[in-house]
Amino acid sequence: MENRSLNEFLNDESRATDTETQNTAVTAARPTMVWTPDGAVCADCGETVQRRWRETTDDTERLVCRACKPWE
Secondary structure (H helix, E strand, O other), rough: OOOHHHHHHHOOOOOOOOOOOOOOOOOOOOOEEEEEEEEEEEOOOOEEEEEEEEEEEOOEEEEOOOOOOOOO
């Protein structure tokens, strides 16, 4: 296999076109659990806990403690 420079690769006809690249949407990863060293309030029961899990229902999103998280 021969060595090629990056410039040669960029000029290669087999690469994706700008239009193809623009049509590819990337969604950022989101953590399912949040840890707060000093504790934070559970959105459901109000207890202060260090670990809260992301709970999403319809259009709302909240961080809840382990006891309030519905484990499916």
